[in-house]
Amino acid sequence: MSFxxxxxxxxxxxxxxxxxxxxxxxxxxxxxxxxxxxILSVGEGHGRFAxxxxxxxxxxxxxxxxxxxRMLAQARQRxxxxxxNCRWVEADILEWIQVERYDAIVTCFSLDCFSPGQLAAVxxxxxxxxxxxxxxxVADFAVPADGAARWRAQLVHALMYxxxxxxxxxxxxxxTPPDELLRAQGFSLCGRRVTEWGLLQSDWWRRTGR
Ligand SMILES: C[S@@+](CC[C@H](N)C(=O)[O-])C[C@H]1O[C@@H](n2cnc3c(N)ncnc32)[C@H](O)[C@@H]1O
Numbered sequence: 001m002s003f004x005x006x007x008x009x010x011x012x013x014x015x016x017x018x019x020x021x022x023x024x025x026x027x028x029x030x031x032x033x034x035x036x037x038x039i040l041s042v043g044e045g046h047g048r049f050a051x052x053x054x055x056x057x058x059x060x061x062x063x064x065x066x067x068x069x070r071m072l073a074q075a076r077q078r079x080x081x082x083x084x085n086c087r088w089v090e091a092d093i094l095e096w097i098q099v100e101r102y103d104a105i106v107t108c109f110s111l112d113c114f115s116p117g118q119l120a121a122v123x124x125x126x127x128x129x130x131x132x133x134x135x136x137x138v139a140d141f142a143v144p145a146d147g148a149a150r151w152r153a154q155l156v157h158a159l160m161y162x163x164x165x166x167x168x169x170x171x172x173x174x175x176t177p178p179d180e181l182l183r184a185q186g187f188s189l190c191g192r193r194v195t196e197w198g199l200l201q202s203d204w205w206r207r208t209g210r
Pocket of ligand 1: 001002003026042043044045046047049065066067068071091092093094108109110113
């Protein structure tokens, strides 16, 4: 799996196909990071969350992890400014050995890349490096429970997964909601914003007990 080929095109494709809609979801719960000293963004990609986060909380230390060097280079370029407080980690999250703990975990449109087995491993790994009161922001695609919105989302997902599977070798064939995995790690859903007929979802989770 590699986003290297698509990295130079990711930005314009997002703007063309989604305008600012994905960015609104990335930033929907940004204020909940207030007071967090150490933030980990996994699958940061082209840096749109990182740019918003460092602009809003310049004092926080943001670690951005991504397996794609080209994606990471774009994120770095986008975030670059004097006094920037970012760390850049080029790694596969499935193999990454974490040594530090974070007050906040952020996953924007990255958990949907994983197969069910991988997702369980990723959530467990990230939870193990989150503090006891950490928050976790998850922005991602979703499939509504029923009705026309569900058919619409299923069609969009089929096109999206088909495209990314061919271009990046994505291991996931469909979306696996991470909710039960997060709950098993002691996180509770504190807020959810849903837009685009249920196609886009942005969650604020907080660890309340283990
Ligand atoms: C769909 S893109 C999302 C990028 C960005 N976070 C956004 O909001 O648009 C998924 C990102 O996750 C990264 N990624 C996918 N699998 C990964 C893995 N196993 N380890 C680290 N990064 C991964 C990809 O390189 C890519 O940059």
